Amino acid sequence: MKKLLTVLLVALLLTGSLFAAGSKESGAQAGPVTLRVSWWGGDARHNATLKAMEAYTAQNPNVKLEGEYGGWDGYYQKIVTQIAGGTAPDIIQIDQPWLAELASKGDVFAVIDNTMVDLSQFDAKFLEDYCTYNGKLMGLPTGTNVNTFIVDTKLLSDFGIDPNTVWTWENMISEGRKINQKDKSAYFSGATPDIMRFWFEVYIAQLAGAVVDNNKRVAFTEAQGTEAFTYLKRWFDEGIVAPFSQTSLFYQKFQENPTWINGKMATSWDWVSSMDKDIGARKSFETRQYPVMANAVNTGVLMRPSQIFVVNNNSKNKAEAIKLLNYLFTDPVAIEKLGTERGIPSTVIGRSVLAEKGMISQMAEKATNEGIAQAGDPQSVYQMNSEVIQTMQDVIDEFGFGKLTPAQASAKMIKSLEATLASL
Amino acid sequence: MKIKKNYSYSGYLYILPWILGFLLLQLVPLVNSFWYSFTNFQLLGKAQFLGLDNYKKIFLSDAVFRQSLKVTFYYVLIAVPLKIAFALVIAIILNQNIKGINLFRTLYYIPSILGGSVAISVLWKYLFMNQGVVNNIIGRFGIGAIDWLGDPRLALGTVSLVTIWQFGSSMLLFLAGLKQIPVSLYEAAKIDGAGRMRTFWSITLPELSPIVLFNLIMQMVQAFQEFNGPYIITQGGPLKSTYLLPLYIYDEAFKKFNMGYASAIAWVLFTIITVLTLVAFWSSKKWVYYAGDKRN
Numbered sequence: 001m002k003k004l005l006t007v008l009l010v011a012l013l014l015t016g017s018l019f020a021a022g023s024k025e026s027g028a029q030a031g032p033v034t035l036r037v038s039w040w041g042g043d044a045r046h047n048a049t050l051k052a053m054e055a056y057t058a059q060n061p062n063v064k065l066e067g068e069y070g071g072w073d074g075y076y077q078k079i080v081t082q083i084a085g086g087t088a089p090d091i092i093q094i095d096q097p098w099l100a101e102l103a104s105k106g107d108v109f110a111v112i113d114n115t116m117v118d119l120s121q122f123d124a125k126f127l128e129d130y131c132t133y134n135g136k137l138m139g140l141p142t143g144t145n146v147n148t149f150i151v152d153t154k155l156l157s158d159f160g161i162d163p164n165t166v167w168t169w170e171n172m173i174s175e176g177r178k179i180n181q182k183d184k185s186a187y188f189s190g191a192t193p194d195i196m197r198f199w200f201e202v203y204i205a206q207l208a209g210a211v212v213d214n215n216k217r218v219a220f221t222e223a224q225g226t227e228a229f230t231y232l233k234r235w236f237d238e239g240i241v242a243p244f245s246q247t248s249l250f251y252q253k254f255q256e257n258p259t260w261i262n263g264k265m266a267t268s269w270d271w272v273s274s275m276d277k278d279i280g281a282r283k284s285f286e287t288r289q290y291p292v293m294a295n296a297v298n299t300g301v302l303m304r305p306s307q308i309f310v311v312n313n314n315s316k317n318k319a320e321a322i323k324l325l326n327y328l329f330t331d332p333v334a335i336e337k338l339g340t341e342r343g344i345p346s347t348v349i350g351r352s353v354l355a356e357k358g359m360i361s362q363m364a365e366k367a368t369n370e371g372i373a374q375a376g377d378p379q380s381v382y383q384m385n386s387e388v389i390q391t392m393q394d395v396i397d398e399f400g401f402g403k404l405t406p407a408q409a410s411a412k413m414i415k416s417l418e419a420t421l422a423s424l
Numbered sequence: 425m426k427i428k429k430n431y432s433y434s435g436y437l438y439i440l441p442w443i444l445g446f447l448l449l450q451l452v453p454l455v456n457s458f459w460y461s462f463t464n465f466q467l468l469g470k471a472q473f474l475g476l477d478n479y480k481k482i483f484l485s486d487a488v489f490r491q492s493l494k495v496t497f498y499y500v501l502i503a504v505p506l507k508i509a510f511a512l513v514i515a516i517i518l519n520q521n522i523k524g525i526n527l528f529r530t531l532y533y534i535p536s537i538l539g540g541s542v543a544i545s546v547l548w549k550y551l552f553m554n555q556g557v558v559n560n561i562i563g564r565f566g567i568g569a570i571d572w573l574g575d576p577r578l579a580l581g582t583v584s585l586v587t588i589w590q591f592g593s594s595m596l597l598f599l600a601g602l603k604q605i606p607v608s609l610y611e612a613a614k615i616d617g618a619g620r621m622r623t624f625w626s627i628t629l630p631e632l633s634p635i636v637l638f639n640l641i642m643q644m645v646q647a648f649q650e651f652n653g654p655y656i657i658t659q660g661g662p663l664k665s666t667y668l669l670p671l672y673i674y675d676e677a678f679k680k681f682n683m684g685y686a687s688a689i690a691w692v693l694f695t696i697i698t699v700l701t702l703v704a705f706w707s708s709k710k711w712v713y714y715a716g717d718k719r720n
Contacts, residue, residue: 077678084467105468245574246554248662258555401663
């Protein structure tokens with residue numbers, strides 16, 4: 001038995017020393033540098049990014065770049081697990097709400113300053129509002145992303161609705177209901193339960209400024225909540241939106257709903273950065289501005305970086321990683337190769353290079369300009385917190401399935417949000 | 425004496441890979457998760473010891489856990505008996521001497537090879553969604569579209585069908601068991617004038633009871649840990665009606681990164697499965713018949 005133990009221990013020690021040797025080796029690299037870059041996206045973004053990376057390695061033969069890319073599903077989980085396990089890539093593309101969520105858990109991201117990257121290329125307020133945590137710049141915004149309201153102009157006119165309608169909360173119902181009245185399987189809005197949550201957030205923003213404010217407090221009253229839910233209930237009652245029993249299967253992917261794909265839903269809340277993917281093979285889409293009620297406190301129209309590139313604070317090659325970022329953001333060759341795959345660039349040089357080459361699509365440019373013109377206050381980090389979002393979603397689901405009246409939904413929303421906020 | 429020692433030594437050497445794998449990949453995580461279940465481990469940052477707080481929260485104030493536990497039990501109660509019954513019926517049919525029986529046996533086993541894979545779950549979603557194949561077919565008979573996966577009352581049943589459909593491995597065990605039953609018993613029953621049903625209840629089922637026990641335990645353990653189907657098809661919805669405990673554990677662990685709390689739920693689930701397995705074993709004295717036993 002003793003012998004067995006010795007053998008086991010020796011074996012364990014051996015495997016342990018193997019791991020140790022492996023990590024030591026990668027730390028000792030001096031000349032050639034390997035940088036891992038991770039992002040999510042579709043094929044077009046993958047190809048564009050890989051091409052830009054190739055251009056960089058052509059100029060910097062000592063640097064080897066490895067792309068780690070895939071779809072959106074599970075990306076966040078993968079990144080957090082990698083950060084926790086100390087195996088995260090050197091450069092990471094993150095979604096804006098994650099910045100605060102992850103930075104609050106420790107020094108996960110490297111701090112970036114003017115000596116490393118020419119920050120004058122970026123809008124200072126944009127950097128401060130969206131890429132800064134505790135006064136430190138943690139990442140660089142890839143592009144400007146805004147909410148837009150996409151409408152299928154042909155579908156609207158087919159149902160006798162003026163495609164150039166300027167939308168108000170009221171005419172979304174009075175005009176929008178014409179679609180379902182004529183065709184029971186068609187709807188004005190393609191909203192799934194998660195998109196209904198966005199509409200709720202827009203409506204509350206206009207009524208009360210925000211769902212959750214910067215002081216970690218629920219910012220709307222029960223009466224205001226009831227008003228919002230009463231309005232949204234009319235969407236269900238008047239056939240503006242399909243029942244949740246038909247759309248809940250497409251949570252977070254309304255664009256996969258066959259009713260949407262087959263052109264039986266006319267409009268959607270959307271981000272400019274994902275509208276091309278959402279519109280897919282459908283034709284005749286245009287973008288519109290959001291309805292804004294008289295005396296709105298805040299438009300609820302969101303503007304934020306499409307994504308943010310951060311540098312892993314544990315990276316062995318932080319300086320090299322930031323150098324690569326600088327290249328991707330400011331070099332004309334890289335800008336051209338990346339195109340608008342991450343939205344309209346957030347750098348001055350990025351926009352001018354792409355405009356010169358005619359690479360910004362008119363639709364994206366119009367949507368972005370109109371969105372920026374309409375954009376309201378940024379949401380608080382608490383409202384963007386994933387647990388707060390889940391709490392809102394749970395109540396919206398119950399409401400949408402008809403389990404709660406507008407008044408009950410409002411009361412429950414406030415109570416659940418308070419409980420969640422207290423636990424953060 | 426010396427020879428014996430050498431033998432045991434080389435024996436251990438042979439199983440060393442397994443022992444190492446077990447220690448590093450199973451025992452260490454197991455002990456870790458047990459420890460985490462008493463902490464607020466968040467994946468990033470340091471863990472604080474909380475004592476029994478996680479467990480108190482699970483049993484006293486967590487409404488989501490209660491909903492999830494309820495759904496999990498419903499799921500097991502629907503999926504396991506139906507799957508076993510289905511496997512048994514098909515096994516009896518496939519035990520006949522029909523031409524080309526091997527082809528049928530293979531065909532019926534195919535779903536189990538495909539398993540609870542992602543592709544099957546995606547397929548299931550497209551079969552049963554509002555404009556899916558199933559609604560298309562029943563629509564031809566004048567039945568209106570049913571929200572198989574969108575209606576909170578139906579979704580769990582629909583998701584269970586994926587599991588039930590994979591009855592192949594249970595069926596194979598039953599088939600092997602059926603082959604073991606001595607023909608003389610059936611002949612004796614026939615002479616005594618027993619009908620088909622009587623033969624089934626008095627000979628086939630008791631003779632198969634050890635396999636029923638085995639299938640029951642294996643399928644129950646598996647069903648309590650079901651994840652792929654509901655995660656891919658319904659994501660636990662609508663209204664958390666398919667939100668099985670493994671999904672809740674996953675969400676707590678990998679969406680909210682409450683590793684400590686997720687570990688505690690996992691240990692509660694583990695305890696439930698262990699207790700129910702013991703109950704099954706204990707009760708088996710009353711209903712499982714082993715060859716050579718005498719029945720009262």
